[in-house]
Amino acid sequence: MRLKPFEFLNPSSLEDVFELLVRYGNEAKCLAGGTDLLVQMKQRRILPKRLINLLPLSELKGIHKAEDSLRIGALTRHVDLERSAFLEKGWNLLALAATKIGSPQIRHLGTIGGNLCNASPSADTAPPLLVLHATVCLSSLKGNRQIPLEAFLTGPGQTGLREDEILKEVILPKPPEGSLFTYLKLGRRKSMDLALVSVAVLVTINPERKTFEQVRLALGSVAPTPIRARAAEKQLGGNLIGEEAIREAAETAAQECQPMTDLRATAEYRREMVKVLVERAVKQSLGFPIPPTGI
Amino acid sequence: MKKQIALTVNGVKRELLVNPQDLLLNVLREQLGLTGAKYGCGIGECGSCTVLLDGEPILSCMTLAVAVNGSEVTTIEGLLGSDGSLHPIQESFLEHGAVQCGFCTPGMILMAKNLLDKNPHPSEEEIREHIRGNLCRCTGYTQIVQAIKEVSLTRKA
Structure with missing residues (x-):
């Protein structure tokens, strides 16, 4: 598959990017890692007349730690997330999810900004970012605006990005002290596959009272966007830690998601797997012994 | 309109004229005659x-040549010694019967080189993890993993 011709624009600053976006609107697409965009162009699903090359813009790269937050540039590649020493404690959940993406080659090309702007319901970085309370900084000639990631992801392939904007960075507040977390991804095979169901969990506990404090759960591939499982979270938050409670919350999560049937799996199977994986993920994050599963 | 780019390919500087839509893979194969990298699925x-x-x-079929202007590219052809001798990883692949149809081999060997450069003595699990994006329809992977392991064992730390 070859690509149809297009004009390649090489802006030298963010301001240039914004001006090109204003000038060309939806005739132009921004190029980051290209792992989704170029496939869509090869398959003729989109045929942009122009590509705006973001890759040389160093202001979109790198992970910066401020006192209470982490700022991750949109062009940060998955492999950079895996390697970053900044992604420690609760933030490490994002690095863990990055290792589950595609293959090493894909992770050397693909970026966090691209993963979010492509807005697949199965995007691997989204569930961890949702439980980490990520916001995205959107930038244009008019300035910057920050919105919660949850509001940014509006549907399959759809985001709150305006035509004149780019996603500039992802901002993570400090995760709660003592965060316990995990990310589980179920595919049809171990690698090079999209998630059938993915689960990110981040919890804090009160070890003396043996209760859950904060409970955050996010699900991928089982709704039009990656979602928080808020009813299940509420069911556990503040309550005693126990197998029965976890199982019941997992059932609630399975009820509150809205999976669909596609080539990869049926809606019923996905719902059943949400139940299994939420239970397993919460238990795993707490260090309960669970049987080896290979996922 | 064609654009001029500069690439260092297997240690040699090249000035090339490419279309914006040209993939790095096509430039390597068609302009430079380096046919080691193969076109397989086209979708990564x-x-x-x-x-x-x-x-x-x-993945060179997911990369625009214009977007990597100024970079250094190593293909399987770049692994040959200056006297034309095979790279130890290539020797090991031959010895273990890790090559059958050969289509996946250049990618497998480059992944092996990348792994061993960073981690000279990987575990079997680390080897399998590193080549998980490279499909082989012939060998069943066992010989490939053995070939990579053998290089890591015989190489001095």
Whole structure:
């Protein structure tokens, strides 16, 4: 598959990017890692007349730690997330999810900004970012605006990005002290596959009272966007830690998601797997012994 | 309109004229005659177009040549010694019967090189993890994993 011709624009600053976006609107697409965009162009699903090359813009790269937050540039590649020493404690959940993406080659090309702007319901970085309370900084000639990631992801392939904007960075507040977390991804095979169901969990506990404090759960591939499982979270938050409670919350999560049937799996199977994986993920994050599963 | 780019390919500086839509894979194969990297799936799932870009593995069929202007590219052809001798990883692949149809081999060997450069003595699990984006329809992977392992064992730490 070859690509149809297009004009390649090489802006030298963010301001240039914004001006090109204003000038060309939806005739132009921004190029980051290209792992989704170029496939869509090869398959003729989109045929942009122009590509705006973001890759040389160093202001979109790198992970910066401020006192209470982490700022991750949109062009940060998955492999950079895996390697970053900044992604420690609760933030490490994002690095863990990055290792589950595609293959090493894909992770050397693909970026966090691209993963979010492509807005697949199965995007691997989204569930961890949702439980980490990520916001995205959107930038244009008019300035910057920050919105919660949850509001940014509006549907399959759809985001709150305006035509004149780019996603500039992802901002993570400090995760709660003592965060316990995990990310589980179920595919049809171990690698090079999209998630059938993915689960990110981040919890804090009160070890003396043996209760859950904060409970955050996010699900991928089982709704039009990656979602928080808020009813299940509420069911556990503040309550005693126990197998029965976890199982019941997992059932609630399975009820509150809205999976669909596609080539990869049926809606019923996905719902059943949400139940299994939420239970397993919460238990795993707490260090309960669970049987080896290979996922 | 064609654009001029500069690439260092297997240690040799090249000035090239490319179309914006030209993929790095096509430039390597058609303009430079380096046919080691293969066109497989075209959508980033098989790994047969793998090359090293500034030492790191990427998919050349998912990369625009214009977007990597100024980079260093290593293809399987770049692994030959100056006297034409095979790289130890290539020797090991031959010895273990890790090559059958050969289509995945350049990608597999470049992934092996990338792994061993960073981690000279990987575990079997680390080897399997590193080549998980490279499909082989012939060998069943066992010989490939053995070939990589053998290089890591015989190499001095």
